[in-house]
Amino acid sequence: MIDPIASIVIPAHNEEAVIGRCLEAILTGSEPGELEIVVACNGCADRTAEIARSFGPSVRVVETPVPSKIVALNLGDAIATQFPRFYVDADIVLPIAAIRKTACLLRAGHVHAAGPRALWDLSRSTWLVRSFYRVWKHQPYFDHGQVGAGVYAVSKHGHARLGHFPDITADDEYVRRLFGPNERSTVEGAFFTITPPRRLRDLIRIKTRSRRGNLELADRFPHLTPPKGSHGARFVARLLSRPETWPAVPVYLFVVLSTMVRSRLSYRPFESAPWERDLSSRTVCGSAR
Secondary structure, eight states, X not given: OOOOSEEEEEXXXXXXXXXXXXXXXXXXXXXXXXXXXXXXXXXXXXXXXHHHHTTGGGEEEEEESSOOHHHHHHHHHHHOOOSSEEEEOTTOBOOHHHHHHHHHHHHHTSOSEEEEEEEEOOTTSOHHHHHHHHHHXXXXXXXXXXXXXXXXXXXXXXXXXXOSOOSOSOXXXXXXXXXXXXXXXXEEEEEEEEOOOSSHHHHHHHHHHHHHHHHHHHHHOTTSOOOOSSHHHHHHHHHHTOGGGGGGHHHHHHHHHHHHHHHHHHOOTTSOOOOOOOOTTOOOOOOOO
């Protein structure tokens, strides 16, 4: 047994299809006791907790009847004891190598929030969804200081600033805005994998939720402004220099415009919105040991 290098909090609502895959990726290659893992099951009506417990003492499972990601994050956070502190969505594949590199960077103290670089498994997605991501991945957002998109971690100092998660939709964007560009970092050589939706309509639903979450942040935390800069111009310049992306641009623009309209029409300030969740990417059965 060794001392834990980090705590990992995984909020999980009816994630029996993917929680095994998530935990398997985290634990494969790890040393006994290297990680403190807390799975916070919220409002589950399936085998999520049972599957998580099947991983034995390496995983601690806590449960709440309230189906809320924020409630789960705060519940898991109250139980976790180690720093750096990772927050990981249950449908993410995060290998131990990425955890170690991220934890090492945060322990060095130069930044207070960090995350690995995102990869997308589009093997089960339609051509339209693949087209969107062919353009999406070139956004300057992914260059440096990416915190979110399913995985983010904070140092002890960063956690003191974060404190209690507020009741919001976009917890990852909230955390990213808490830290300035020099206080957060994308960890080079560290990667995690996201499984995007299969169909375009499911992609539009989750992107609408994301935009609506940003509208909520602007209303509730106006002092946490998004980073300013020439991201738009840089993004366009990149696409112009990559002719292979041009056929996918109309699909990208359609998704962007559709989600802008849908989020504006459905957003009600200071009211909880329905959680639009993609189930098409949650079809990989996890190990039940």
